[in-house]
Amino acid sequence: MATIHDVATKAGVSVTTVSRVLNNRGYISEKTRKKVFDIMAELNYQPNEIARSLLRKQSNVIGLIIPMVSHPFFSQLANDVEYYAYQAGFKVMLCNSQHDPVKEREYIDMLKRNRVDGIIMGSHTLEVEEYRHLHSPIVTIDRQIDNEIPSVSSDNYRGGELAAELLIMKGCRKIAHICGNQELDMLSNLRTDAFYEIMRKYGVQPITLQTDMNMFAHMEYERIIDKLLEEHPDTDGIFTTSDIIATFAIKGCMRIGKKVPQDVRIIGYDDVNVSSWMLPELTTIRQPIGEMGRLAVELIRRQLEGEPFEVENVLPVQLVERSTT
Incomplete structure (x- = not known):
């Protein structure tokens, strides 16, 4: 296997060059x-990345820990983080914690051993103190x-x-809210806090x-929605704090012959791709997932370079009205 000295000798330059x-x-x-x-x-020379990272004290690798890579929101986020990280000269090491604190801790330890330049945390099952002492x-x-x-x-x-x-505004008065x-x-x-505040303003008890x-247990969603529609058959509006729960709400209504939006109006949150692919198309609150991924990478870079950064970064959302309302 060729070494850096072989390259330097054949090119007629120094190893430093x-x-x-x-x-x-x-x-x-x-x-x-x-x-x-x-x-x-x-010479088919392959640089020793580990040795280079030790020399530079920088690995050009960012760790991304998310709770479930198959969840549409986190799969889109992971895709955007990887895209913007690559544009900035980083590679991404993806860790799927499955909402397991033991697994999350093991991944954090692994990322520390591999000397990643920074960690983007999308999974939060550990106590706050464990994050404060990462020194990255x-x-x-x-x-x-x-x-x-x-x-x-x-x-x-x-x-x-x-x-x-x-x-x-659509005239719903028997409203249900399904949240994490x-x-x-x-x-x-805060989605739930704001929802309650507006309901109180209009005298509605949701x-x-x-x-x-385990906020990603899909069978749990089905059970909750069936219970809601059985115990409160006059429900005419549903707000869920994710698009995935909202899709289960649509299916639950269809199972018992309720029409969406004629009988029940449904709103999700995230605006993942499936929201516009399904029928009826889902009304939802759009998170700027791509911008969230870009900004997360930029904040890692700023910390590495010693540049100033904002601690609290809140990005605007948008109501996207489609067929379910």
Whole structure:
């Protein structure tokens, strides 16, 4: 296997020059740069990335921990994080915690051992103190840890307001709200807070159903919705805090012969791709998922470069009205 010394000897340059070409450091003429790359290709030289990262004290790898890669929101987020990370010169190491605190802790330990440049946290089952002592640039998605670690979220409160206002405007009065477990310390809980506030303003007492601690258990969604429609058959409006729950609400209505939106109006949250692919197309609150991914990568970069950054980053949401309202 060819070494950096072999490349330098055949190219007629110093090892330092080859190193500068590899790391894009210092002035190197285009003629010399091309010659070094041509020799590397000819010798099939593969740089030792681990050794290079130790030398530079930078791996150009970002860790991304999410609770479930198959969930449409997190799969879109992971795709966008990878895209923007690659544009910024980083690779992404994806960790799927499946909402398991033991697994999440093991992934954090693995990322530390691999000397990743930073960690984007989309899974939050561990106690806050475990994040504070990572000693690496961190960005959290939809959760604030303290006043030094930056977070990225959509305007969850405004999203809850928009959903509530639309259902009221459409004439709904027997309204149900299906949300994640409020014991989890998530910024997404603000969707529910805002929804309640608007309901109180209009004198409406909503029916509230929470999912269990495993917020991604699809069979749980089906059970909750069937129970809602059985115990409250006059429900005429439903706001769910994710598009996936909303799709189960549509299916639940169809199973018992209720028409959407004629009998029940339904609003989701996220605007994942499936929202516009299904029939009827889902009315939802759009999170700017791509911008959330871009900003998370940018915040890692800013921390690495010692540049100033905002700790709290709240991005605007948008009501996207489709066929279910």
